[in-house]
Amino acid sequence: MIYLDYSATTPVAPEVLESFNKVSRNYLGNPNSIHRLGLDSKELMHQATNQIAKLLKVKAEELIFTSGATEANNLAIKGVCAHYQNRGKHIITTELEHSSVSEVMNYLKTQGYEISYLNVLPDGTIDLKHLKQLLRLDTILVSIVYVNSETGIKQPIEDVGHILKAYPKVLFHVDGTQAVGKIKVDLNNIDLFSFSAHKIYGLPGIGCLYKQKKIELTNIIHGGQSQSKYRAGTPPLPLIVSFAKALRLSLVNLDDRYTHVLKLNQTIKKALEKYPEVVINSSSEAIPHILNISILNVLPETFMHALEKHHIYLSTQTACSKFDEPSKTLLAIYKDKKRALSSIRISLSHKTTSEEIDFFLKCFDLEYHALNFMGDLSV
Numbered sequence: 436m437i438y439l440d441y442s443a444t445t446p447v448a449p450e451v452l453e454s455f456n457k458v459s460r461n462y463l464g465n466p467n468s469i470h471r472l473g474l475d476s477k478e479l480m481h482q483a484t485n486q487i488a489k490l491l492k493v494k495a496e497e498l499i500f501t502s503g504a505t506e507a508n509n510l511a512i513k514g515v516c517a518h519y520q521n522r523g524k525h526i527i528t529t530e531l532e533h534s535s536v537s538e539v540m541n542y543l544k545t546q547g548y549e550i551s552y553l554n555v556l557p558d559g560t561i562d563l564k565h566l567k568q569l570l571r572l573d574t575i576l577v578s579i580v581y582v583n584s585e586t587g588i589k590q591p592i593e594d595v596g597h598i599l600k601a602y603p604k605v606l607f608h609v610d611g612t613q614a615v616g617k618i619k620v621d622l623n624n625i626d627l628f629s630f631s632a633h634k635i636y637g638l639p640g641i642g643c644l645y646k647q648k649k650i651e652l653t654n655i656i657h658g659g660q661s662q663s664k665y666r667a668g669t670p671p672l673p674l675i676v677s678f679a680k681a682l683r684l685s686l687v688n689l690d691d692r693y694t695h696v697l698k699l700n701q702t703i704k705k706a707l708e709k710y711p712e713v714v715i716n717s718s719s720e721a722i723p724h725i726l727n728i729s730i731l732n733v734l735p736e737t738f739m740h741a742l743e744k745h746h747i748y749l750s751t752q753t754a755c756s757k758f759d760e761p762s763k764t765l766l767a768i769y770k771d772k773k774r775a776l777s778s779i780r781i782s783l784s785h786k787t788t789s790e791e792i793d794f795f796l797k798c799f800d801l802e803y804h805a806l807n808f809m810g811d812l813s814v
C-alpha cells in the first residue's frame with residue numbers, strides 16, 4: 436500500500452498510541468475529581484499541557500483543547516465575534532480557507548456580519564496591499580489559513596502579523612492545521628491559532644486552540660468545569676497526553692524531514708512534465724508536502740480509483756470538500772473552471788520513500804495512458 440494522502444490524516448505513531456494506552460490503563464480518575472485519582476490525572480494533564488505550551492513557546496493557560504481543528508476554528512471565530520460584536524461586525528478572510536472556516540463565515544453572514552475576502556495573487560498568496568485597504572474601524576477579526584490544505588500554498592502570516600500590530604483592536608486568527616509539524620511556526624504576532632492531532636501522527640478526536648491570554652471568547656460549548664473555562668466537557672486525558680507526544684515527535688528533525696519531502700516533491704514534478712494534460716497547481720509558494728495537479732479533462736475520481744487498483748491512495752481536492760463541485764481554492768487562484776474540476780492532491784510525508792514515489796510514477800504513467808480524455812469538462 437502506498438499512502439499519499441497524509442494531508443487528509445496521518446497514521447498514528449506507535450509511540451503516540453502507546454502513550455494513549457498507558458494513560459488509559461493507569462489513570463482512571465476524571466481530572467476534575469477532587470480525590471487522589473482525580474488529582475493524579477489533573478497533574479498529568481498539567482504536565483502535558485505545559486509540554487505543548489513549551490513547544491509552542493506560549494503559556495499553558497492559553498491552550499484550549501477541543502475535539503479537532505474544526506471545533507478550534509469554530510470557537511475562535513464565533514467566540515471572538517460574539518464577544519466583540521459591540522466593536523464592529525466586519526471580518527476579513529480569504530477564499531482559500533478550509534470549510535471549517537469558510538462555512539463559519541457563511542453562517543456569520545446570516546447573523547449580520549460583513550465578510551471581506553482578500554484578493555489572491557497569481558502565486559496563490561494573499562495581496563497584503565489589499566489587506567491594508569480592507570481594514571476598517573469596525574473590523575474585529577482577520578482569519579487566514581497558514582497552509583492551504585489543497586495546494587500547500589503558504590500564506591505570509593508573519594507579514595500579516597506585522598501589519599496588524601498597528602491595529603490592536605483587530606484580532607488575528609490563523610488556521611495552522613496543515614502547518615504544524617511541517618514548517619516552523621511562530622505564534623508571536625498571532626492572537627488565535629488552531630491545530631489538530633490527527634495531522635501530526637496523533638489520534639483523531641483532539642485539537643487545540645491557542646488564544647492569547649488578554650483575549651476573551653464567548654463559549655460555543657457550555658457545561659461544567661473542564662480543562663479550560665472556554666470549553667466544557669470532561670478533559671480526554673489519554674488524548675491530551677498523546678497529543679503532547681505527537682507534537683513533540685512532529686518537531687524532531689523538522690529541517691531534515693522538510694529536505695527529504697522537498698526532494699520527493701521535485702522528483703514527482705520533474706516526472707510529470709512530460710504529460711501534456713497535467714498542470715501543477717501548487718505554486719512556488721507551496722510547501723513540498725502537498726502537490727496539487729490537474730489532469731485536464733479527466734474526472735479526478737476516475738484517476739484516483741485507477742491508482743487505487745495499485746493500492747495507491749491520494750485525494751481529489753480534500754477529504755472535506757464536496758466531490759462534484761470545482762475546487763473553490765483553485766477557482767480563487769487560477770479562475771479556471773477546467774483546472775478546478777480536475778484536481779488531484781498528492782500529499783507526502785517524511786515517511787514516504789523514494790521507492791514508493793518510483794512505484795507511484797510507474798502506475799501514474801500506466802493509468803495516464805489508459806485514460807479516456809473527455810473533451811472540455813468545464814462546459
Ligand code: PMP
Nearest residue numbers: 503504505533535584612613631
Ligand atoms: N483546517 C485545515 C487547513 C484542515 O486541513 C483541516 C482538516 N482537513 C481542518 C481545518 C479540520 O481539522 P479536523 O479534522 O481536526 O477537524
